[in-house]
Amino acid sequence: MISVKNISKRFGKFQALDDISFQCERGQCIALIGSNGSGKTTIIKTILGMVIPDKGIIEFEGKSIANDWTYRNDIGYMPQIGRYPENMTIGQVLDMISDIRKIPEKSLDQELYEAFRIGNLLNKKMGTLSGGTRQKVSACLAFMFNSKVLILDEPSAGLDPISSEILRDKILSEKKKNKLVIITSHILSELDDLVTNIIYVQDGNIRFHESIHALQRETGEEKLSRVITSMLRQEDAKQN
Numbered sequence: 001m002i003s004v005k006n007i008s009k010r011f012g013k014f015q016a017l018d019d020i021s022f023q024c025e026r027g028q029c030i031a032l033i034g035s036n037g038s039g040k041t042t043i044i045k046t047i048l049g050m051v052i053p054d055k056g057i058i059e060f061e062g063k064s065i066a067n068d069w070t071y072r073n074d075i076g077y078m079p080q081i082g083r084y085p086e087n088m089t090i091g092q093v094l095d096m097i098s099d100i101r102k103i104p105e106k107s108l109d110q111e112l113y114e115a116f117r118i119g120n121l122l123n124k125k126m127g128t129l130s131g132g133t134r135q136k137v138s139a140c141l142a143f144m145f146n147s148k149v150l151i152l153d154e155p156s157a158g159l160d161p162i163s164s165e166i167l168r169d170k171i172l173s174e175k176k177k178n179k180l181v182i183i184t185s186h187i188l189s190e191l192d193d194l195v196t197n198i199i200y201v202q203d204g205n206i207r208f209h210e211s212i213h214a215l216q217r218e219t220g221e222e223k224l225s226r227v228i229t230s231m232l233r234q235e236d237a238k239q240n
């Protein structure tokens with residue numbers, strides 16, 4: 001569904017991405033894992049067309065995204081930090097984005113809107129919201145339009161534990177609907193039972209990209225955090 005082919009990106013002298021390639025398909029939940037500054041958000045932003053790569057192409061359903069922006073309507077995106085007009089109310093932001101997307105109200109996915117009780121907060125200005133509430137608004141917007149692809153950058157950051165669970169259940173149910181989910185998270189335990197594939201990013205390169213089952217077989221571990229640390233240790237041992 002999405003093919004990333006030989007993408008490189010420099011910021012000044014800094015090589016943020018260095019010839020990255022991977023593919024992802026419907027029904028997969030891909031976790032982008034790696035330390036801070038390894039390039040995860042830059043990968044996400046090149047797929048979204050928010051960062052233009054110096055080299056390489058990205059295809060969405062077989063077509064290059066470079067000349068046709070309509071593919072963006074098929075992606076629900078939850079940024080790490082949602083930026084909204086601070087003087088607008090939550091209601092105005094939701095109305096504005098619904099108007100842009102031109103999707104009839106009855107086909108909107110209201111599940112998170114209701115679970116997070118956003119209806120009680122519609123008159124609150126974006127500038128007055130706590131980080132957690134802002135994150136809930138971002139989640140509602142990402143899931144509202146029944147997009148084929150969900151790209152979630154640290155979705156649970158700033159959310160209280162119950163809301164994180166609500167969001168995790170929602171991601172699981174979307175994956176079961178054969179959507180493609182691409183997710184970054186620092187909390188590996190919340191990715192257990194959710195992800196199908198791991199892309200481990202290090203210094204702007206992909207160190208490994210494998211299915212979780214293959215990684216579990218190779219390492220003999222079950223839990224994602226142990227699978228990843230064991231995989232890195234095995235690779236280091238091979239190199240030394």
Ligand code: ADP
Pocket residue numbers: 011016034035036037038039040041042043
């Ligand atoms: P991650 O999401 O893995 O933490 P990022 O993709 O955000 O990493 O960043 C990768 C590197 O690129 C970091 O060193 C970051 O400082 C740098 N970087 C990202 N965006 C920009 C930018 N717009 N200008 C300059 N440097 C950037």
